[in-house]
Amino acid sequence: MSETPKKFIFTGGGSGGHVSPALAVATALKKKIPDAQILYVGIRNKAEGKMVPKAGFPLKFVNSAPFPGKSPFKLLKFFLTLTLGMIKAKMILLRFRPDVVFATGGYVSAPIVFMASILRKLTLGLFNTKILIHESNVHPGKMNKWAAQAADAVGVSFSETIKMLPKGKGFFCGYPVRSSVSSVDRTTARKVLGIPKDDFVVFAFGGSQGSRTINRALADAATQLLKNPSIHIMHGTGKPFGENSNYNGITDVEERLKKTDPSTLENNRYRRMGFIDNMGLYYGASDLVIIRAGAGSIMEVCGKGLPSIIIPISGIYSDHQTGNARFIERAGAAEVLYEDVDPVRNITIPFVKGTELAETIFRLKNSPEKLEKMGQIAQKLFPNNADEIAADYLTYLYSGRNCPQKPDTVKFESDRILGLTTTQLENFLKRIAASAETPLNDDEKRLLKNKINGLIATGDVICRARGFRIAGLAQYREIIPVMISSGIDNNEKPFAKRDAFIGLCKLMPIEDIHKNKLVEMILSGLSDSYYEVRSEAAKCTAIFAQNIELTDSERENILEKLYTNLHDRSFEVSRDAIIAIGIMAIDGNKAVENMSYCYFDKVWKTREAIFAALEKLVERDIIEPEKALEEMDKILITSNGYLTRYELKEQFNKSRQNIEKRR
């Protein structure tokens, strides 16, 4: 094998976020190896189509598409597209015969990466190209998770990602950016912009098209902020790109300010810019930056040593940005504000409150030492020559020599909540409740609330249902009105209604203001068409009745429904009704008379409940002990089920525990 690789294929695209790092590394590589042959592979009509020729590299196309989910027709189309893409990729690979392949993840890079890996295996080493992939975010994307198996190495932007990859594959290089955005020093920048050198400058930037959340939050915070005469706001609102762009940052902000406080429009300490082509100037003048959590922006801001407020894009399934943001926050270089939805007031467009943003800005402004520390940490977080490190690694992979030195990394604990599926989250919370895990800290609670809001405000029934259950486990009381209206809503789907009750049960006792609605919900639930709702409503009643004063008529209404449910087709409903009756009944004779219907119930679980209910009625002095015993004798005692008990395993556990204690 010769010393230096000469032929490289770069692939990755779809969006600028995938193309820029690849081009950055390609440019750095070309500087190191002037006679390198570099070919870029992308798909048509995407960012790479414009960016790659502009950077001066040849471009070839393959076919690819993002993974479409489970629908069989879409899956078929996807497989066909992918197969076509892989065939084209094969031809490119066999003709060009690269020494190394560099991919930035995403579906665009899939054909080349997979084909290269297949060719390697099939030709038993004759076709021997090295594969290096790069991950921009903290959490590896779907494509990169698979590709990591096939690749020889994975360059990561965040050191935490190494843990999430197969052992030994990850190496930390940072996020490659091309020629750094030119820096302007603070004094010059301030002079150019006409800002006094001791004033406090906040610079917000949401990408070239702007971010609605940041725009609106900052517009709302403007009045408060501008009251302080030393604060300047530089607001990059972004501007619409092309005809079919559906968001206009400039007009959105203007109109909002017109409505809330027109005076801000005239204030010369509040600048609004649509498109910014000299970022360096504004970065240089800033004390604090507000950004989204895309890898590119984060790297830029940290590279400049600026403290930041990060507002990640929320999403139920895509936590990329949130993962990036939290990483920076835990390292101590930023503060995170979560854009939220409000299911209680039915606000489904994510937002950040202007007051919250203003408060955070003021707090940071008033602790200059903290700000300075944040900036220092930010500067050290990422190597600023990621493009060179990655380029060096490409050579190293090929020749096995000159391994680039690993940059220093920051140490901290992993995230417990991010990245969990809803089911895993639910199990995690249950384990906390069972004291098998340490309780959530405030920051985790904040993130959890944000996630729950997202789950509930979505239109998807299953997400909403799980959101209710998780809200119950998380003791998220503010959601109670949503649960109650869900329970009363006739159009609500069965699972979601059931889970509204389940969540509510965990949040008992409920504040008095909700009481009437809750009674209405229970009455509706007890006669719902779905058996699990009738059952959970009874469970709810059982807890509810122990904590709150019911009027006589309320009690009568509920009991009447419970007695009806004793004749229900489903044993779960009758069983839970019996338990509730034990807790609620006032007229002992009536209770017993009704329950006697179930004395010979086929399902023993129902009869089991009667024993417990009789016990409760005696405890509450509703019936005499003799009467209870008399009734119990009338109940069928044979059952067709029992609990298995493996004595061997029991002893195993017992001895093990005792031995452990003596360790």
Place this chain on the structure above:
Amino acid sequence: MFYHLFEYLSESGNAPAVFRYLTSRALIAFVTAFILTLIVGRPLIIKLYKKGFRSFERSYGDINAQSKKGTPMMGGIIMVITSMLSAVLWCDMTSSFVIPLFAAGIWFAIFGGMDDYLKIKYKNPDHGLSRTVKFSIQILFGGALAFFVLNPAISPLPPEIANGMQIPFFKGIIFNSSVFTALWIIFIITYSANAVNFADGMDGLATVPSIFVFIVIAIFSYIIGNSIQAQHLLFTYIPGSGEIAVFCAAVIGAAVGFLWFNTHPAEVFMGDLGSLFLGGIMGTAAVLIRQEAIYIMAGAIFVLEITSTFVQENIGFKNYRRILYRAPLHHHYHHKGMAESKIVVRFWIISAIMAVISIITIKFR
């Protein structure tokens, strides 16, 4: 094997003819498989346990006095080994009925085994082979089998039978279409493999109904393969299909031997290896004698299990509600409190009755 040996010997006039008879070989294959399983069973169970092929539970928790966690899995390997061994010993290996059965056994055993292995390795019941992969494997085999059966050059079945459908109570061929038959065969194989898999959820639940189905198939194979009997009972005669009965007998023997260990409380689970193995062979055998309708009837338990899951997931969950308490069906009863052994035995009873009914239809044509 012995079949060929005795063929050779009887030609030189040295061996009793009894070993060439179908019934004798079938019964001996059964006993052989059973005894082999008893001998090989326990050492294999211990070996599986030691190698870490054990089951786990979905929910979080330690070894629990109530749970089956830690029971050796992939016990199907015991059945695979002993049934195949017995079949090799007593079947006519040149029969073109036996070859697809062996193919089915090996094919499904391998993939079932891979599925189990992945699940154990990742300690996650969702990380076995994906549903798509499983389906493709079944469809592939179904397609190959269809090709084999429908292609007059290699098919052991006479073409009119190969293309036609037969159903109980009606004599003769009902229906004649290659395309439909091919699709139907693929369906049967896929259904078969999955049905036994679903039924394998409680100790002995899949084993005994499989035994009954195999008995029914064996009886039908014998009749159909016997020109006198077939004519007498108004079946279309398929020469050579009697070998299937010998193979089935071997599998039955292995299954009965497995039951020795598998009945409640189970000391070993068959895993996907075992259930796909049994299902694959069942389906193939049914297709080879074109008595799929009888097979479905005799395997009513499997129909119930698969239908209950289908209904619960595709009708219930799509409408955000449960239709049964739980699916498959045995979990529904368990949820209502019925003890596992009771559910299993009741399902055995249903199986037996359905097997008997299937056999009765022989007379009612």
